Amino acid sequence: MTLSSNQQSLKKMVKGRGLAERHPLNWTRWITVGVIWIVVVLPLTALFLRSFAFRWLFPDILPGQWGLRAWDYTFGESSRVIEALLNSIGVALLVTMLAMIVGLPTARALGMHDFRGKKVVEWILLTPIIVPVLVAVMGIHIVFIKLRLTGTIWGVALAHLIPATPYFVLVMSSVFANYSPALEETARSLGANKFRVFRYVTFPAISSGLLGASLFTFLISWSQYVTTLLIGSGTFVTLPLVLFPFLGGGNAAVGSAITLIFVAPAILVLVLTSRSLGRGSTVMGGFGKI
Amino acid sequence: MTVKPILGAKCLKAIGLAAVIGAATPAATSAGEIAPGFDTWDDVLSAADGTTVNWFMWGGSETINGWVDKYFGEVVKERYNITLNRVPIGDTVDAVNLVLTEAQAGVTEGGSVDMIWINGDNFKTLKEAELLYGPWSESVPNAVHVNWNDPSIANDFGVSVDGLESPWGSAQMVWEYNSAYVSDPPRTFEATAEWIHSNPGLFTYPAPPDFHGLSFVKHAFYWAADDWSVFQKPFDQAVFDSIAPKVWAYLNDIEPDLWRGGQTYPAKIAALNELLANSEVYFGMALNPRRTSNFIKNGTYPDTIRTFVHDTGTLTNKNYVTIPSAASNPAGAMVIANYMLSTEHQLVQADPTRWGWGIPTDISTWTEAERAQLASYELGIATLPPGELAEAGLPEPHASWVVNMENGWIENVLKK
């Protein structure tokens, strides 16, 4: 696993950028920068414009008529966007919390101890990353119905926990790998109890890593579509579920408006965590699940 | 996907399921009951008070979604203290599948689905699997407005309703065309093929099982049969085999000149609407004859879209609501179904400025003033006069044909 190998790399990149020499803008750089900006910004701009267009028929390059109708509908009751937004946030928070409870001890064990069976634990963590979660969710659906978990926030959260847990553990284990327990020993020897050691020593040391891992876990839950579709039974709707019918037919203005709401937290998270990206491919691969 | 036995796949499934579940036989209404478990309508009303109804319905239309929330959600909350939870689904079959899956898992009460917007083969599937609550629909108070002696009400795609579902609207297919490009739309299947061949890339239809796409295929079957009344009887393999080849030949013949050379089809009606709106194609279809005018008004369509019907007529059907036997809240669902039948509500529903849906109840039971109000509604720019529509109406085929038409299309047109 390439968990901790690239630990320092991005720090260097951000601070000193590794190659300290400053280069002028030659044409290769111009083209690369141009392509990056166009390819990333154009789609988001198009979505933005579309959401404010009342009528935007072929072949108009800009909307013929502008209007807030799509946004009115989006925030109105019948679009259920508000309800879905609250559900999305609620289930993502629940998943993050659960992942933290079950994942933090494991992450600490993986990051700070060598033990027999560590390889097995790593294997088990990797499996839901590579093997599609959809397969497992399809298999367990019937059991969830029996247990009356379908259509409930708990059922959906448990389904989201399948992809969320391994990523949370892997990100946090690389945080713990960089963490030295010496200070804990010192605190203990000075008479601090377990809680105080955690509160005043461990937590401050891992807090920024924990924030990154939590945001990341939040996003994994936030972007789940097919797991929610199946386990939510249609009665528990999240944002991607309301968005889906508007894509590829359906009102494109409303689709664009909901898309923009859906994408907002992702960009926010990126702004908050861009410094800690590049922690090795397995961990970052989590973004592929989004 | 796999080559399925075309003969009544859904029948076999329903029988198999009934055998598996065994216990889920619906409770019959005993004498003196208005519906299973309820002696009087007041019992139903008090059981429904303060409850929530999970209504699973096709959610692909903003107009309908907004309308249901406003004209059902708010009204039933205020009058009956019922919270209506509209559950939008991509296709009615999703709700049917959920009911079947829950039954398979042994859920016989407290199920997720309280009410489904349904008709045709989906109703048949649930009825045959014995997973419907009832009978109830002939005994709710407003059933007096429903002419249960009318075979087009008492039979849903030829399947006897038996009090297991209640009507709430009526649909009729119309064709749409863009009058900016097409002055005289083709009104027969032959003329349509001709038009497609001389204007390649500008015509398509949604892929079945989309309901509209399936309607297109059904119309082709009606056209290919010398006498469409054969489809009114239950499925007959020999008859099917004698007609189907002509249909597949027709559809495969136009395929290379369809939108995108027939390489792909719009997956759902909303995709076709979008194509028509952007002039990617010049023809569309609607199951509500008044929808086109609404689309022009709300900016979805350019104002040059108009509707027409074929000389040989277009299919009409009733839309119903049904209650699964495992429903958590049959009382609440019945109260809503009953409210749908009220003339007060039907007048709102038929108003073209709001939704403009077809009326399934018997307007001879209405008062003079109510009928006058209905007559005063304006048609809308792209809507055909009611007389022309009524004249073109054809009954839907018996539900047992539908799955065979659908699978046949997949095997003989899509995969070819």
Added chain:
Amino acid sequence: MKLDRYSLKERLKIPLMVFPSMAVIVLLFGGGLVFGLLQSVGYLPVAGLTDFTFSHYVNVLTDPTFLRSLWVTFRIAFIVTLLSTIIAVGMAFVLREQFPGSRISTFVFQIPLPVPHLVAASAVILLFAQSGLISRIAVAIGFIDAPSGFPVLINDKLGVGITLSFVWKEVPFIGLVVLAVLQSVGPKYEELARTLGANKRQRLQYVLLPLIMPGLLSTWIIVFAFTFANFEIPLLLGQTFPQTLPVQAFQEFQKPELTSRPIGMAIATVIAAITIVLLVAYRRLARYSRA
């Protein structure tokens, strides 16, 4: 006595720390796979299935539709992986150096990373449909005069729309992995090669590529597995027929026919089997890259 208890506690410490997350994954994920496998062989009494049979696998594996879907899925995953790598490596080589605007551009480069797949699909439809924004620009320039003149890029035969959405998402992922490797080794090897007289091409071929190769190989497997397993992008942007395997599996699974569910599970199990092979390959490569 006290010592014994202490060591027992010590011995149990690691298993207790590892247990909660393992329980979640083994119960939910492992349980899901097992129940899926049971359903695919027609044996899950809870679901009323009691006839043990391999016929669903025989049906699936001999069905030409399945084979076409398998091919489509493989082809798309392969092309996405290949294209994303080429673009990502090229961009990483440019972005690793400092130049005016390099910092903010590196940030913009990362934006697609946390953006949900559905958003990528939504944007691709808006831009690349036959009546989409790019088609309209082509009309304004005078290249084409009707939507039909614009190439079919959505719901198309080759999966161009699907490929575009995935590439948009995966390029920054691969790019950042490569950037991280390049930054961590720094310029020292290149400098050394330069002093030894290696030209630009030689430095690339003998120094930089060998450096990023191990990281790239494991990244490939992740990208390939994600593309292979994704459901919503091919559902939205794919053809009506043939569809990719996950879509086919889910659609079979969702049909109301009693016989369809085991068929959907059989397809899903095949997907799981293929990805497990990828998983084993990943572990091997990871070991190799650490060595």
